[in-house]
Amino acid sequence: MTEHIHVRLVPKPASGPTLFSAQAFTTSGVGDLRNNRDAAGQTFEAARRLGFEARLTPLNAVEGIVSADQFEATFQATVREVRVEGDAGRLSLAQTSYLTARGALIVPEVLQEMVDFAYIPTPPTFFAPTIIPPNTSTYHLRLADVMQVLGASRCHRNGWTGRGVRAAVIDSGFARHPHFEQQGYTISRVSPSPAEHALTDPLGHGTAISANLLALAPDCHLIGVKQAGVSAAEALEAALTREPHVLSCSWGWDVDTQSIEELQREDANTYNELKDVMRIVKAAVNDGIVVLFSAGNGHHSFPAALPDVIAVGGVYVDERGELSASDYASSFTSHLFPERAVPDVCGVVGERREGNSRPKGHIMLPVPRGSAYEGDNLPSTMSRKGWALFSGTSSATPQVAGAVALMLSANPDLSPEEIKTILTSTATDVSAGQSAMGIPAEVGYDGATGAGLVDAARACAHAAAIRRERA
Template sequence: MDNITNNLPPVVYAEASVKSVGGRSLFEASFPITRETVSNFHSEPELIEPAVEKLRSEGFEVLQVGPISISIAAPPEVYERVFKTKIIPVERDVLKFNEKTTSTFLDTPDTDTPGLIDVTKSSLADVLEGIAIEEPRVRLGAVQQPDLVTNVLTEAERNFMATTNPSAFPPPKSYWHLNVPADISLGLNADRAHRESITGRDVKVVMIDSGWYKHPYFTERGYHFNPVKLGPGSTNPEHDEHGHGTGESANIFATAPDVDFTMVKYNLISSNGTFNKAVQLRPDVISISWGSDLQDESEFSAADRLLAATISEAVAQGITVVCSAGNGQMSFPGQHPDVISAGGVYMHADGTFEATPYASGFSSPIFEGRNSPDVCGLVGFTPGAQYIMLPVEPNDFLDKQLSGGTHPNGDETRNNDGWAAFSGTSAAAPQLAGICALLKQASSDLSPAQIKEVLKETARDVISGSSSQRTGGHRAVSGVDLATGSGLVDAYAAVKRTRS
């Protein structure tokens, strides 16, 4: 249910869609925008520069220019003045950590598409076809979280983070859990690929998440990482105040220890702009562990339409995009047909597997014929999926939030030790992204579609357990199913298939 509030942010992030070369507005397309159709929605080349100049002259900050849209930011009153409209903050139901709560979305009364600003009454009507207001997304890890962990640290927190040197070794715990890198690599059958020198060397992997902290876990293992890039609205590149990005990135290195890794820091308020930032780095693979819960076509917003087009354009350029399927959500962009949708399988201590009810499995309500997930990584069980011990920045949100307690209602670690146990399909996506890097090293000419097919054809069938009740509680059965897709990914089998 929508509830209008009075809380407008000081800065509104949005995407200005330049008139499309195909003559039809991206916001009016009656068919899904995919890699086959996205070229129809490229910006008219001769209109891009005039659009940038007009936006700047009207008071907008132009953050970056992509092939489909221009990322902009301005106070809400600038949008209201230029487009003769009203920005309305609305509280809408969202699903976080398998619990219903609300988040603040921005909308206008002018159009039926959520978050779409009509430009026809403005001086930019000759160059733009619409403005998509960015909207909040949810990190798909296994913990309740605020919409935004502030980048403003107290002096005590900053001093603590600057002086604390966590251990490179995970704390020993008696409950069944997985450690990185060894348990993830073994469980996904990546060790055998590594022994044949397929380690992701020279393959560029970009992760879009909460940031990245230079934890001793990474530095003492000699992993190759680049300086953090900042997405629109993000600050503090040397810190990860939340911990989600740092921790989940360890899953990439577990499956592909020699990748060339870059984190693009994302604060959940500018998904399109941050994704475009990642694409500009020209990676081979992009890993996404966040999204929105889209259960009806009417919820498909202007920002969603633009993100769908932007992802399709990246895939058309040859970039493999891996997205979490969701933890009880019908996650978008995880249900986009061009991405590799990552679901969850639980590995028991005896090495047996079953679908986990923490992870989503569903038929897309937006893209006809699209089932999610495609294949699965290793994900914990309900209630909290505290399953993989991961490195985080000491004293960050996850370090404190998940500490103490008795497993499974806590990870039993200290609240400032730089380690936390979590997973979710947020872990599965980077695991799969690393395996995609192995395939790109083994055969650099593979297209994103070919990589997806190889992963599906070589996955291990999972025939027990079920997916999240919130997305239908589908049973895992012999063959392809809604619970696990084609099953648990098998890195070595995929590499062998690629080389044959």
């Protein structure tokens, strides 16, 4: 076990509630959720005096490394190691294990006037699928096919290509790839951690899923924020300082299986981390940023359950073009936020092989050479080509984010609430199949697919009509 522990200190907000409750965070006018700059500076200095290797984060929290002995003395808490087994290890930045606290961290008296709460950040899961051989007998889609299925090509012919829209993606890294270079995309790469380079992507997840967004919105400015060496909260902060119009996140925590009160009693550290992430996401939506999260692949995922975000599920498209709910994509009613149903809408996702927990590959996506996903289950002749078949809500979420970028091309004045309403009212209904939870799709809005598969063409046409009406 490591001798040093990563801790995040969240200063008290300048105004607004500090409680983690559905009522506090779903009501408009909750106040300024951004952290108090003065309190952050004071916390930073106090943390350094306590022996932290501390730094201020982009939105004025404090993160730092402290020795195990100093951690126990400061926070009156101990830690435990959590092992990550099997495929889960590949889908998490922790790889093999991570540390979490036993119980809540007690904020020391010297920090109590400045610090709202503290916790040990834990790595979220990237909601990726497995990779299967892209041989002639395996049905799959190319990125151009995904663009056609979602109606993006019709948007492009109308001049709605994402130009002028900044779309941020937080993920494992964003490598250069010949596919991106050939298409001439505009990509900025950011790493909040000085120890991590944004161009390195050992998993291959971030590089691959970003291709979905760019296929739909080829003229947007993609901002890739690497989430490695920092908390999820700090990665969100780093993205927001780039002032994106759209924020796409294909990750989360599989924790929405109990009430907020139960979570606080049973896992205070996770409770505090979710509270922190929730405040940041709410601040982003209040600032007019459209935030999307993956529903998960059989997970009960937070932050997808947040009422203010667009939760993205999955629809399978077969060889005949027929649609069905993907039995690999999540759908559930939230326990953290009662009556909140996930997903809102869907992108394109594969389905499981019959009798197998692994999904069918569905979309051919670029991955970095030497990354964890390159070559898995591929014929030896294709094992080092820098491509793989992906399926899951990891890909569906940036697809829908790309559709949002197209909508903002058609009407840049739309609010996040308006965009969600348009997406749900123009989606293609899906009435066949069932989700990973066994919830069946039905005619109309249903628990498996929400409003259905996103139709970018109809959504953009609706957005453009609203702009004309307001002119």
